[in-house]
Amino acid sequence: MKYTLGIDIGGTKCAVVLGKSEMPANVTDVIVDKIKIATPRGSVQAALDDLVFAAEDLLERNGARFSDLVGIGVSCGGPLDSKNGVILSPPNLPGWDDVHITELFSKHFGVPCVLQNDANACALAEWKYGAGRGCSNMIFLTFGTGMGAGLILNGQLYTGACDLAGEVGHIRLNATGPEGYGKAGSFEGYCSGGGIVKLAELLTDKEFSVLDDQETITAQSVAQAAKNGDKVAKEVYDVSAIRLGQGLSILIDILNPEAIVIGSIYTRDTALFQDIVRDVISKEALPGAAKACKILPAAFDEHLGDIAALSLVME
Numbered sequence: 001m002k003y004t005l006g007i008d009i010g011g012t013k014c015a016v017v018l019g020k021s022e023m024p025a026n027v028t029d030v031i032v033d034k035i036k037i038a039t040p041r042g043s044v045q046a047a048l049d050d051l052v053f054a055a056e057d058l059l060e061r062n063g064a065r066f067s068d069l070v071g072i073g074v075s076c077g078g079p080l081d082s083k084n085g086v087i088l089s090p091p092n093l094p095g096w097d098d099v100h101i102t103e104l105f106s107k108h109f110g111v112p113c114v115l116q117n118d119a120n121a122c123a124l125a126e127w128k129y130g131a132g133r134g135c136s137n138m139i140f141l142t143f144g145t146g147m148g149a150g151l152i153l154n155g156q157l158y159t160g161a162c163d164l165a166g167e168v169g170h171i172r173l174n175a176t177g178p179e180g181y182g183k184a185g186s187f188e189g190y191c192s193g194g195g196i197v198k199l200a201e202l203l204t205d206k207e208f209s210v211l212d213d214q215e216t217i218t219a220q221s222v223a224q225a226a227k228n229g230d231k232v233a234k235e236v237y238d239v240s241a242i243r244l245g246q247g248l249s250i251l252i253d254i255l256n257p258e259a260i261v262i263g264s265i266y267t268r269d270t271a272l273f274q275d276i277v278r279d280v281i282s283k284e285a286l287p288g289a290a291k292a293c294k295i296l297p298a299a300f301d302e303h304l305g306d307i308a309a310l311s312l313v314m315e
Contacts, residue, residue, distance in 0.1 A: 001020075001021075001064075001068065002020075002021035002068055002070050003018055003019065003021060003032065003064055003069055003070070004019045004020070004021055004069065004070055004071055004072070004310050004314075005017065005018060005019070005055055005058070005069060005071075005072040005073070005105075005109070005310075005313075006019055006072075006073050006075070006306055006307075006309030006310035006312070006313075007051055007055070007072065007075070007105070008075045008076075008118070008305040008308070008309045009039070009051075009074065009075065009077070009087075009118075010039060010077070010118070010144065010145055011077060011093060011144075011145030012038070012039055012145050012193075013036060013037065013038055013039055014036070014037050014038075014039050014047075014050075014051060015034055015035070015036050015037075015305060015309075016034070016035045016037075016051060016054040016055050016058060017031055017033070017058075017306040017309060018032045018033045018034070018058040018059065018062055019031055019032055019306075019313075020032060021070050021313075022314070023129065023311070023314055027130070027300070027307060028300065028307070030310055030311075031303065031310070032062060033058050033061070033062055034058075035054040035057060035058055037051075037054060039093070041094075044095050044096055044097075044099060048099075048101070048104060052104075052105070052108060055072075066109050066110055069109055069110075069111045070111065070313065071111050071112045071113065071114070071313035072106070072111060072112070072113040072313065073113075073114055073116070073121070073308075073309045073310055073311070073312030073313045074101055074102065074105065074113060074114065074115045074116070074309065074312070075116055075117075075118045075121040075122075075305060075308050075309040075312065076090065076093075076101070076115065076116075076118055077090040077091075077092050077093060077118050077119075077142075077145075077146055078090060078118075078119070078148060078163065078164065078166075078167060079164055079167070080117060080163060081163055082114075082115050082116050082117065082120075082159065082163055083163070084102075085100060085101060085102025085103060085113065085114070085115045086098060086099065086101070086115075087099040087101055091181055091182060092146045092194075101113075101115055102114065102115045114312050114313065114315075116312050117148065117150065117159075117163065118142060118305070118308070119148035119149050119166055120151075120157055120159065120166065121150070121308035121309060121311070121312055122142065122150055122298070122304055122305070123138065123139070123140035123149075123150025123151065124152075124308065124311060124312070124315060125300065125311045126140055126299060126300070126304070127140075127152045128311065129299075129300075129307070129311070130298065130300055131259065131261045131296045131297070131298060131299040132152065132259050132261050132296075135152065135257070135259050136152075136154060136155045136258065137152065137153055137154065137255065137257045137258050138151075138152040138257055138258060138259045138261065139151055139152070139251055139255065139257050139259075139261070140152075140260075140261045141168070141261070141262045141266070142263055142264060143191055143192065143244075143262050143263055143264045144192065144193060144263065144264035144265065145192060145194060146169055146180070146181065146188050146193075146194070147168065147169035147180065147181075147187050147188035147191050147195075148166055148167060148168065148169055149167075149168045149251070150166055151165055151166050151255070153255065167181075168187055168247065169181040169186060169187050169188030169191075169192065170182075170186060171187045171247065172184075172186050172187075173185055173187055173189075173190060173243050174190075177189050177190060178190060178195050178198035178199050178202065179198070180198075187243070187247045190239065190240050190243035190244070190247075191240055191243055191244045191247065193218070193219040193265060195240070196222055196236060196240055196265070197218065197219060199236045199239055199240065200217050200222045200232070200233065201217065203232050203236060204217075204232055207231070207232050208232075209225070209230055209233060210225050210228075210233070211225055211230070211233060219265055222236050222237070223237065223268070223269045223272060227272070237272040237273070240273070241272065241273040241276035241277055241280075242276060242280055244266075244273060244277050244280075245278075245279070245281050245284065246284060248277065248280075248281055248285075248295065249280065249281050249284035249285040252281065252285040252286070252289045252290055252293050253289060256289045256292065256293075257293050258292060258293060258294065259293060259295075259296055260293060260294070260295050260296070261297070261298055261299075262296070262297060262298065263297075263304055264298075264304075266297060267297040267298045267301050268301075270297050274295070
């Protein structure tokens with residue numbers, strides 16, 4: 001049997017996935033086995049060694065050899081140089097500067113390796129196999145540790161002049177506000193895991209909340225508190241939803257997509273966002289463009305990053 005390897009590198013966690021060499025009818029069945037690790041801080045070389053070791057472990061425990069691999073797909077937050085397989089200082093991966101990752105994996109395992117921005121990889125997966133299937137113009141938003149976009153325009157992945165198309169997290173939505181992507185009041189500052197935590201910390205300083213009793217606040221714990229009726233937590237998600245609606249309105253007006261597919265936090269907690277987002281879009285975006293565009297949660301939920309990395313080999 002032939003296999004593919006997918007490496008999904010995130011700001012807080014990484015996944016190494018062993019997959020089938022062809023996409024099955026039930027897409028999630030492409031995943032054979034998986035190892036998750038926390039994204040190591042400090043030594044980048046140690047982090048790369050951990051990823052290689054995890055990949056070797058996956059092959060060994062499934063009775064596979066290096067010669068059984070057909071290729072490796074690496075998905076990582078940008079900026080990066082996908083043509084030359086180089087990671088270029090992503091804001092959510094401090095110290096990952098000029099990392100020639102495809103060369104490392106290709107030499108070690110003896111197979112081709114391809115690198116793609118995580119948002120682009122997810123956009124391709126959702127467009128080919130998921131919520132955006134059948135669209136010619138689709139935007140995918142990560143909404144995880146950070147905020148980035150993958151753009152499918154006129155039936156093709158659009159990457160821009162230097163692989164920086166879709167870095168929507170850098171758009172400033174307000175003169176002040178939580179910082180994301182190195183910019184206060186940015187799209188990422190309001191609509192990312194880190195941004196939601198910063199919003200919660202700002203608001204809990206002003207008013208009592210159950211979040212005050214939490215040693216560590218996460219986007220997930222804020223969401224749970226909001227669902228349980230905590231006033232401050234609900235306000236955090238309301239603010240994030242308003243800013244998400246504003247950011248989506250900009251994208252709708254500029255790119256006129258058929259669908260915007262949103263992953264991670266939005267997929268998990270769609271109910272906390274969708275009514276506010278729709279209301280803001282109805283007020284902010286061009287009516288015709290807004291009517292033509294569906295706002296959808298990602299189809300593959302917690303499997304999306306895995307499927308995205310594996311599907312890069314098939315692309």
